[in-house]
Amino acid sequence: MKEQGKIFMGFAVFILAMAITYGIWSKEPAGTTALFLAFGLCAFIGYYLGFTAKRVDTGAGDNPEAEVADDAGEVGFFAPHSWQPLSLAIGGAMAFMGVIFGWWLLYWSIPIILIGLYGWVFEFYRGENQNQ
Structure with missing residues (x-):
């Protein structure tokens, strides 16, 4: 680092x-x-x-003496599948289209963005903060 x-x-x-x-x-x-x-x-x-x-x-x-294999190992947990990035992308696209076509489009895009963001952050929380 x-x-x-x-x-x-x-x-x-x-x-x-x-x-x-x-x-x-x-x-x-x-x-x-x-x-x-x-x-x-x-x-x-x-x-x-x-x-x-x-x-x-x-x-x-x-x-400087390190090998490529020295950095191997577990990097972290990544979701195998998730629909939340799709909702964020749709909401973001609608928000950018709101800049072009009219700010009224933000009334529909902001809730989609917030729902997608909330779903992505809390996607793996079940029960008492269980990581599944």
């Missing part, structure tokens, strides 16, 4: 330099704002990865 944090902080420094250069030369506020927001995003991610690397064990990515 330490190496990924350094990479993202390097991206952040580069994007900051480009944002300043672009802002001075172009005098265009939208692109300059987008570049400064990209700088902030890279800085946040780099700081988080660097901060977290101090708390966890050194991973295979931080060891």
Whole structure:
């Protein structure tokens, strides 16, 4: 994680330099704002990865002598099937269409998004917070 944090902080420094250069030369506020927001995003991610690397064990990515097999093992639990991403996609598509066709479409899309989000978060909770 330490190496990924350094990479993202390097991206952040580069994007900051480009944002300043672009802002001075172009005098265009939208692109300059987008570049400064990209700088902030890279800085946040780099700081988080660097901060977290101090708390966890050194991973295979931080060891220059590591083999590919050193990083093998269980990554986590992933749902084998779920309908919730489909409802989120439909609700998100409707919300974006609301920007185009009219804001009234958000009255139907926001409940679909909230139902899909709630269903995805609590999909595997049964009974007393049981993970099945």
